[in-house]
Structure formats: C-alpha cells, structure tokens
Amino acid sequence: xxxxxxxxxxxxxxxxxxxxxxxxxxxxxxxxxxxxxxxxxxxxxxxxxxxxxxxxxxxxxxxxxxxxxxxxxxxxxxxxxxxxxxxxxxxxxxxxxxxxxxxxxxxxxxxxxxxxxxxxxxxxxxx
Numbered sequence: 001x002x003x004x005x006x007x008x009x010x011x012x013x014x015x016x017x018x019x020x021x022x023x024x025x026x027x028x029x030x031x032x033x034x035x036x037x038x039x040x041x042x043x044x045x046x047x048x049x050x051x052x053x054x055x056x057x058x059x060x061x062x063x064x065x066x067x068x069x070x071x072x073x074x075x076x077x078x079x080x081x082x083x084x085x086x087x088x089x090x091x092x093x094x095x096x097x098x099x100x101x102x103x104x105x106x107x108x109x110x111x112x113x114x115x116x117x118x119x120x121x122x123x124x125x126x127x
Contacts, residue, residue, distance in 0.1 A: 020044060045092065095122075 014028040015037055026037045036047050057074055094100060095117045102110055 017044075040092075 012030055014030050014035065015026055020026055020037055020039045022039050024038060028035050028037060033048065038045050057070065059070065062070070093113065093116075095113050097110060097113060
C-alpha cells in the first residue's frame with residue numbers, strides 16, 4: 001500500500017482515455033496498487049482492486065463431517081460464484097443520504113457513509 005502523502009496527493013497517468021470503454025472494467029497498476037478503472041455515464045471511475053470478505057458458515061446437517069470437508073464444499077460453492085461476482089460493475093456509493101430511501105436495518109450503512117463524508121472521502125463515491 002502506498003503510504004507516502006506526497007505520492008498519494010498527485011495525479012498519475014495509468015491508462016489512455018481511448019482504452020476505457022463504457023461500463024467495461026480495466027485493471028491497471030500504479031506502483032504496488034492494483035486499481036480498476038471504468039467509464040459510467042461518461043464519468044471515469046476508479047477503485048482499489050480488492051475485496052475483503054468474512055464469512056460465517058452455519059449448517060444444520062452433517063454434524064459428523066470433519067471441518068476440512070465442510071470448508072472444501074464451501075470453497076467449491078464460492079469458486080462457482082466468483083466469476084459472476086467479479087463481473088459485477090461497482091456503482092458509486094452516494095454519500096448524500098437523501099439520494100436513497102433508508103430503513104432501520106440500514107443503520108450501519110448510514111453511519112459508514114456519514115463517516116466517509118466526515119473524512120472527506122470522495123474517491124469511488126458519489127458526492
């Protein structure tokens with residue numbers, strides 16, 4: 001991860017505009033950072049190319065199955081889903097909470113968006 005403030009607070013060419021097609025992902029690298037670029041409604045978007053996922057597995061069968069066998073099956077299922085999930089085009093996250101309707105279960109998402117706005121984060125999100 002780039003942690004040099006001088007390097008982070010600047011612009012760098014990572015792709016030619018002609019290489020960026022509408023709603024098509026383009027993977028690029030800037031030093032040791034992998035970045036995904038795409039064009040959506042004419043705007044160029046950028047996002048760090050990583051995904052962190054924590055999963056809790058609960059089953060109500062096979063209590064006698066060894067853990068490696070359970071994990072092997074879950075890995076098989078996730079590996080089937082991986083191409084579909086990775087092909088999804090990320091959309092900007094609106095920080096203006098009036099742009100969407102929220103319900104009680106959105107409490108943590110709303111708090112997260114407020115926190116991003118307080119931090120002044122605008123990369124990968126809608127203002």
